[in-house]
Amino acid sequence: MNNVVLVGFMGSGKTTVGRALADQTRRSFIDLDEEIATDAGRSISEIFADEGEAGFRERETRGLERALRRDDAIIAAGGGAPLRDENWREMRSGNCVVALTAEPAELARRLNRPKGRPLLQPDIPSAIAALLPTRMARYLEADLVFRTDGKPAAEISRHIDARLPRGGLHRISIDVPGAAHEVTVGFHLANLAAQALRRLAPSRPIMVVSDSVAAGRHIDPLIEALKSAGISAGVHLVPAGEAAKELGALSTIYGALSDDGIDREGVLVSLGGGCVGDVAGFAAATWMRGIRYVQMPTTLLAMVDSSIGGKTAINLPAGKNLVGAVHQPVAIFSDLEYLETLADAEFRSALAEITKVALVADRSFVDWLSVNLVALLGRDKPAMLEAVRRAVAIKAGVVSRDPHETGERAILNYGHTVGHALERAAGFGRLRHGEAVAWGMEVAGRLSLSSGAGTPEAVRTQHALLQRAGLLANRPEVKRADLWQALRHDKKSQAGALRFVLLREIGRADYGCEVDPNLVWDTLAKVLSL
Amino acid sequence: MNNVVLVGFMGSGKTTVGRALADQTRRSFIDLDEEIATDAGRSISEIFADEGEAGFRERETRGLERALRRDDAIIAAGGGAPLRDENWREMRSGNCVVALTAEPAELARRLNRPKGRPLLQPDIPSAIAALLPTRMARYLEADLVFRTDGKPAAEISRHIDARLPRGGLHRISIDVPGAAHEVTVGFHLANLAAQALRRLAPSRPIMVVSDSVAAGRHIDPLIEALKSAGISAGVHLVPAGEAAKELGALSTIYGALSDDGIDREGVLVSLGGGCVGDVAGFAAATWMRGIRYVQMPTTLLAMVDSSIGGKTAINLPAGKNLVGAVHQPVAIFSDLEYLETLADAEFRSALAEITKVALVADRSFVDWLSVNLVALLGRDKPAMLEAVRRAVAIKAGVVSRDPHETGERAILNYGHTVGHALERAAGFGRLRHGEAVAWGMEVAGRLSLSSGAGTPEAVRTQHALLQRAGLLANRPEVKRADLWQALRHDKKSQAGALRFVLLREIGRADYGCEVDPNLVWDTLAKVLSL
DSSP: OOOEEEEEOTTSSHHHHHHHHHHHHTOOEEEHHHHHHHHHTSOHHHHHHHHHHHHHHHHHHHHHHHHHTSSSOEEEOOTTGGGSHHHHHHHHTTSEEEEEEOOHHHHHHHTTSOOOOTTOOSOHHHHHHHHHHHHHHHHTTSSEEEEOTTSOHHHHHHHHHHHSOEEEEEEEEEOOTTOOEEEEEEESOHHHHHHHHHHHOTTSOEEEEEEHHHHHHHHHHHHHHHHHTTOOOEEEEEOSGGGGGSHHHHHHHHHHHHHTTOOTTOEEEEEESHHHHHHHHHHHHHBTTOOEEEEEEOSHHIIIIITSSOEEEEEETTEEEEEEEEOOOSEEEEEGGGGGGSOHHHHHHHHHHHHHHHHHHOHHHHHHHHHHHHHHHTTOHHHHHHHHHHHHHHHHHHHHHOTTOSSGGGGGGTTHHHHHHHHHHHOTTSSOHHHHHHHHHHHHHHHHHHTTOSOHHHHHHHHHHHHHTTTTSSOOOOOHHHHHHHHHHSTTSGGGOEEEEEEEETTEEEEEEEEOHHHHHHHHHHHHTO | OOOEEEEEOTTSSHHHHHHHHHHHHTOOEEEHHHHHHHHHTSOHHHHHHHHHHHHHHHHHHHHHHHHHTSSSOEEEOOTTGGGSHHHHHHHHTTSEEEEEEOOHHHHHHHHTSOOOOTTOOSOHHHHHHHHHHHHHHHHTTSSEEEEOTTSOHHHHHHHHHHHSOEEEEEEEEEOOTTOOEEEEEEESOHHHHHHHHHHHOTTSOEEEEEEHHHHHHHHHHHHHHHHHTTOOOEEEEEOSGGGGGSHHHHHHHHHHHHHTTOOTTOEEEEEESHHHHHHHHHHHHHBTTOOEEEEEEOSHHIIIIITSSOEEEEEETTEEEEEEEEOOOSEEEEEGGGGGGSOHHHHHHHHHHHHHHHHHHOHHHHHHHHHHHHHHHTTOHHHHHHHHHHHHHHHHHHHHHOTTOSSGGGGGGTTHHHHHHHHHHHOTTSSOHHHHHHHHHHHHHHHHHHTTOSOHHHHHHHHHHHHHTTTTSSOOOOOHHHHHHHHHHSTTSGGGOEEEEEEEETTEEEEEEEEOHHHHHHHHHHHHTO
């Protein structure tokens, strides 16, 4: 885990740069070809002669697997290793893949020294011309790509080191049919996002939508990274908070997209919390009937919840999220570095959603949270990485199976029927979303028990987690009548009946459960002391 | 063709009402069961006894097929006949299906007279209770549904006659994956639309969006039909013309949807030309992340072009259709009655699109147009029905195969590269869309020839049709520089190259063809005398 895997054509400098990078970062260096030769007790040329390329490739896959079992190493892979999909998947899994490139002429110059490279036949320039195009297509899918022409190895390795992610990297697939994409979770991801954008839109304009708060804190490194990847992106700011989601703010995004000449092949980047993500995503969903966009959530809540699943929306005077679209992003980069400056109350608020996904879908994550909550609240980096990875993976799985919320995805609304009603009854903006959801979960938990669905253990565990996260410190002050009316208004309580997501046991929930309104009323009164 | 097929439970009054309707409308009446018995030389009970229900059902399918070969007849089908999907398809194909219903108690009363009904076992009420639910589900899918309790047959038949479509009915399937739907083309369709809406949203609010012109002419019969089907729908008007597609007008639709309490299960109806359809469709695409909508186009252009394919959009000050979504309607009713009041220039304008789909995809339709253009321009009813049916069928096929315009659908842009540029260069609203497209087709046709793609016959045929439709009467007055700039601006001429749809021969076109800009320039100058 957390290795740096160097890929690139023969002669691109993997070994030289790899050694320099290892020295500089005090990490161990592994040359995969060398390891294969040592393991076989023969040179690479001899393996090719004895076993053919197929035999060598088998040895290479096994060698790569062994090498990747290490942690924090710098691994130089053979030029052909990334071509095999299995190898590529392994390299990317929990590691950062860095590609080195050089001009063909420079490669030929470097390869002119004999070193037992069996694929350089009949002569070096023809071999390069034959192999480079297919290989380059794969290399350019790497997390980071660096040119090594005309620069000393030490300089290149310093350049790479400054751009590497820090402290672990996870990728989670969201396999929505027709719109599969990936979430990258880690620290210091701006350069990875920039490289992804370069790949997505090699000759197309890009626009970053952000708000004044998120931009003030995080946009400089992103713009720097984009520049370093050769991208000059436009920036458009919307107001902070829910004001970002008004029709007027949306209209300014459209104006900026037009001014910047963003066409159907262009890409929009959303840098901010849930509000920015919602409006920027909706703009992308509707600009020229839908363009691609990348989510870069800057709050914990947006990372574990709103950035995942493609729900985009704006507000109307008549209500929140009344206008929207389901439009999946093409990539999500959740850079945990952004959480350093996040206000404590905002950080805690996200713990309601994290606790929620654990409770409805993953008992082992509930156990993990019970043990690691203190570390997480203390913003311990490995704890944050693990919590976000697991929360994202749960939501990604649910969304992949039910992208349009026709079934299972409804379990993610656990605690939200009452949570939304509390927010509405208190007056929007008065109650933090996380606290409202936490109280909503308390009500739903009690309802699960009293309607004979749940277990006392689940309700106790939930209460303890929410309590420890500080989400139950203040009982929301709302009027009974307002709350009841808000509950009736909620989109999920259609046609008279009140429907809830109920907790069956830790890690399992049912959706669409009808609950006797009297029971709801009594439980609200008890839990909220109304 | 154009038969009325009566379906309904035993005792619902198919024979009695059918005979009354036949008398009243001077059409022939066929009782399917009677025909089957005559054909077999035995009673229905004897067929059941000898051949079982399976044998009877086979005879029924064959009998239905024979009966439907007639034109303009009233056909009473057996109560079980619609259950077989094959029969149902045949009944609906080119005919109007009318269901009669009555309360179970009334059915039992009527059936108490022995008439050789083999399925009424062990006793009448139990047989009704066992058979009615499944059968009723199918009956309610009929075009029109009437209750026959407590009303004399003559009154019911007058009631039916007033609501029947007139002069032929066609249905065209649009098989977009995950969003299959149907276009109904005919005359006097408001009651069919109302019945469809009752089925789509039995207990949900419905809102009709229209503009002052379309509503002034056509909304009363629709509201009347909705009322008659037990639906009280809200009506919201947007400004006529392109003003309907401004963000402000969209915002008023959202307000009305909110005021009327339209939720995720609600349905929006668009009654109007292309502008109303575009903005209402976009409102439906985005209201609560997408609700269902029905297109009721009132112009010939909207019937053959914009109502088909799910493209919805609004305009921005920076350009037309910059914001939009692809969102398929759940049904389209193209009521040719609406064309009676359509201005001549608007009617002719649509002939550009009709000629276009014929030329790019269907040689036999081109032949048909060459022969029937005079009748069509004279708004001969059978000619209008045939022209719309064929144009819709072509577009439906293309859209079904390529709903998101990643390939083949692009052929529908034939003539539009230059057409759009002409509209833009002339100043929007100055040049009718159809004329702009006609001139665009003239340019594209010449380009097809001079780039070695097309045939002189195709270009001559196209010219003759457009000329006869009066679409080439006035050369558009635009400035060379403006046209060239507009052409460069067009979304379809990305990244420097000019791409065109070119005509290979009558009925076949290729999309994405790069054409030398100098050749384009010369052809523009020649065709448009610039």
